[in-house]
Amino acid sequence: MYRRTRRAVVTSLLVSSVVCGGAVVLAPAAGAAVPAASCTVTPGPNDTYVTISGEGFTGPRKLNDGESTVDLAIGPDGTFLVKRFQKNVDYTVLAVNEDQNFIFVNCKKVGTAATPKPENPQNTAPAQPGSRRDIAQGRAAGNQAGTAAAAKSCTTKPVADKSGQQHSDAYWQAWTQAANRSFNRACHTN
CATH class of the missing domain: 2.60.40 (Immunoglobulin-like)
Known part of the structure; x- marks a missing residue:
């Protein structure tokens, strides 16, 4: 129009x-x-x-x-x-x-680097343990970890480092599934 x-x-x-x-x-x-x-x-x-x-x-x-x-x-x-x-x-x-x-x-x-778009505080705040957002964050982190591990070597699967942050069991389950799936996809394994 x-x-x-x-x-x-x-x-x-x-x-x-x-x-x-x-x-x-x-x-x-x-x-x-x-x-x-x-x-x-x-x-x-x-x-x-x-x-x-x-x-x-x-x-x-x-x-x-x-x-x-x-x-x-x-x-x-x-x-x-x-x-x-x-x-x-x-x-x-x-x-x-x-x-x-x-x-x-x-x-x-044109865009400007001097005024970056503010982040949505809702996406950066920690999620409630076991919530959908908590599980989604686990999947996203696991996906990144699996891809990074595959880039280093296809012989060593990704291992979660649970020492730094407190997360729910649902987060870690989602992390493990996503990390393994991402690793297998990148390394062309089943």
């Missing part, structure tokens, strides 16, 4: 510029030294908003999110910076005048 709206906006801009007699300029003329324009969308902390930044633009410009279009404040150096709460949409920077370079530029989504 968003792509259709954006295509309709871009198509109407292109058609109107041709009907009005103007030439559509998608790239700079040969010999001109105009830098390429770019736009990026970066998630904010806790994934509550996105920051949209761009460079290499000439004003005036508009930002389109597939449903609405707003004016952008382009600085004298050709850059802009905007924060928006619509996170799961495709953003496009549109030219306002038909003689501008780069009629439209699709913004590229």
Whole structure:
């Protein structure tokens, strides 16, 4: 739905510029030294908003999110910076005048290592002994242990180290089954 709206906006801009007699300029003329324009969308902390930044633009410009279009404040150096709460949409920077370079530029989504997604505390907290989550954690740990043991040698099966943490019998049973299954699969044994 968003792509259709954006295509309709871009198509109407292109058609109107041709009907009005103007030439559509998608790239700079040969010999001109105009830098390429770019736009990026970066998630904010806790994934509550996105920051949209761009460079290499000439004003005036508009930002389109597939449903609405707003004016952008382009600085004298050709850059802009905007924060928006619509996170799961495709953003496009549109030219306002038909003689501008780069009629439209699709913004590229990028991640950031500075703001890692917070872990779900429900998944990191210890599970109740014997609960489904406790058994699932045992299976996951056993699967990793079996794969790691097989990578070292297919002659030595994985052995649980029960000295470090207190877990229920159900956890250790799930761990053993998953470790053996993972080890056998990796070593191609029955």
